[in-house]
Amino acid sequence: MMKCKKNIIIIVMISILVFSLGFGANAKAFRVAVIMPSSINDLAFSQSMYDAMVAIQEEMGKEEFQFVYSESMFVVADAAAAIRDYASEGYDLVIAHGSQYGSSLVEIAPDFPNTSFAWGTTVNTFSDQGITNIFAYEARSEEGGYVSGVLAAKLSQTGIIGVIGPIETGDAKLYVEGFKAGVLATKPDAQVNISWIGSFSDVALASEAAQTHINVGADVLTGTAQMVVGAIGVARQRGVLWFGTQADQTSLAPEVVVANQVYDWTVALKPMIQLVREGTRGGSAYVLTLANGGLKIVVNQEALVRKTIQDIIEGKIDIEL
Amino acid sequence: MEAIIIGVLKSAIRLATPYLYASIGETIGQLSGVLNLGVDGVMLMGAFSAFFTVLKTGNLGLGLLVAIVVGGIFGLLIAFVNVTLKAQQGISGIGFYIFGLGLSSLLFRTMIGTVQTVSGFSPLSIPLLSNIPIVGEIFFRQNILVYGAFALVPISWFILNKTPLGLSIRAVGQHPEAADSLGVNIVRIRYLTVIFGGMLSGIAGASLSIALLNVFQQNLTNGMGFIAVALVYFGAWRPLSVLSGALLFSTVNAIQIWIQVKGINIPSDFTLMLPYIVTIVVLAAMAKRYVRPPKALNKPFERGE
Incomplete structure (x- = not known):
């Protein structure tokens, strides 16, 4: 009887190992949701973020990095609803791409302590208000x-x-x-x-x-x-x-x-993603400059x-x- | 000084052009008793279809024609919903606005993908008239859609006030029962005015995308269609007053741009409000004037048996 139990445990362990090898990449994919004020092809602010998402996906691969987006969210109340939805759906990082979304983030972020948020353009992470899961980014x-x-x-x-x-x-x-x-x-x-x-x-x-x-x-x-x-x-x-x-x-x-x-937002996003994977949910601000290659x-x-x-x-x- | 006046007034004429098409179309529809708040959506569809056609074929006339047809189809749909199905006109209009905004954005996304430019209608100098000092430079060296917009004012005035058709339109909007008893086909008149209004909204959109801006992006009109509806009320359903309203709004807008460009020390937040402030002040000052909307406006026709 003891032996039988041991065998079962071993089988279970092996199958977990096999599963994590086979499907591990998918389970660990980093999932990002972006809320943008205009369209992804505006040849301006929103497109710069969309292009960064595409670039990161190309670099990390579709298994490792997945993103979804909501565009033309010029109504802040709609954007706030979208931010909350994405956070509830368990995305690793929810990016509110517009300085008009800041006050919504302050409301929403504390409700989802396991989700990271980011917004810009600003350097304010709201850490002075005790919020620890918001990143900020800005372009000089x-x-x-x-x-x-x-x-x-x-x-x-x-x-x-x-x-x-x-x-x-x-x-x-x-x-x-x-x-x-x-x-x-x-x-x-x-x-x-x-x-x-x-x-x-x-x-x-x-x-x-x-x-x-x-x-x-x-x-x-x-x-x-x-x-x-x-x-x-x-x-x-x-x-x-x-x-x-x-x-x-x-x-x-x-x-x-x-x-x-x-604007090359990957300069801000890559270290952000790294931190989230290591368990830090927010608190730092990233600035694109000519020196760090974020501005070209x-x-x-x-x-x-x-x-x-x-x-x-x-x-x-x-x-x- | 001369150059400034020419520059400002030329700007004003260009800015007024889309409003004129859309407002005159809306005026005629409202005079027959149909309120259409979907103007902005139809403008967007006209702007997109004209732009797409020109981008693919390079044929400006064809682009304009497609915008007219698309605007007319939208007019037909709006007439069907408002006249035949007797929908609440305010609500259905907003529906058509959102439909036009969404559909034009979707088509733009799938069929063009990114913001591009085309070569639109270029300025066309009118012989002799364009040589008049100042006036010629301001009025007679514009593109053909600008001339069309201004020609529309006397034409629509003439049709509305001097032809049997105009009489029928106004009768249908004022006393549909009386018009009906005299054998005027109310449904046909309202379909006609709303389809015509749709065509003009289509041209209004095309005037932006293939004549004035030569570019298309999502929500290109930025709510101009709603200003156009407001101008109909400002102009008290008279084409000439609609023209003066459009010119007033556009001229003040052109002046505020110029104030900013010249670096005159007024905060931009204030100058940007100027067109709206001036329009409201003029409207308030003229409020005593006897203005009555068409009595049957916004009311579906029910034949009393």
């Missing part, structure tokens, strides 16, 4: 903004540069200020005109803002957030240079997009060459020999 978008500003100042013939922003907050504000600082450091007498649209989605108003910038003499434009596609269209039509940010916008207007600051500048040579040739043809550039 002023760094790439500064680089673009320096280039813009060099390229502008009129010395007038137009900037189109959504709402004066978050990474948009940082980008705009960094860009302006870059221009003025390079060309102190340049004029940087800034207009805010008051919305992340009003494409028509962004387009008219671009028209107005060009009408007052701007020959280089930049802007941030997903409604700038309207402005890029105008830049393309009127042959004015464009500097992009958040995602690579070159495909929209390869003739005029000079450079883009691209993607230059489109074609636009530069084209613009220079055009300026020589039109006599805007005087080559002094």
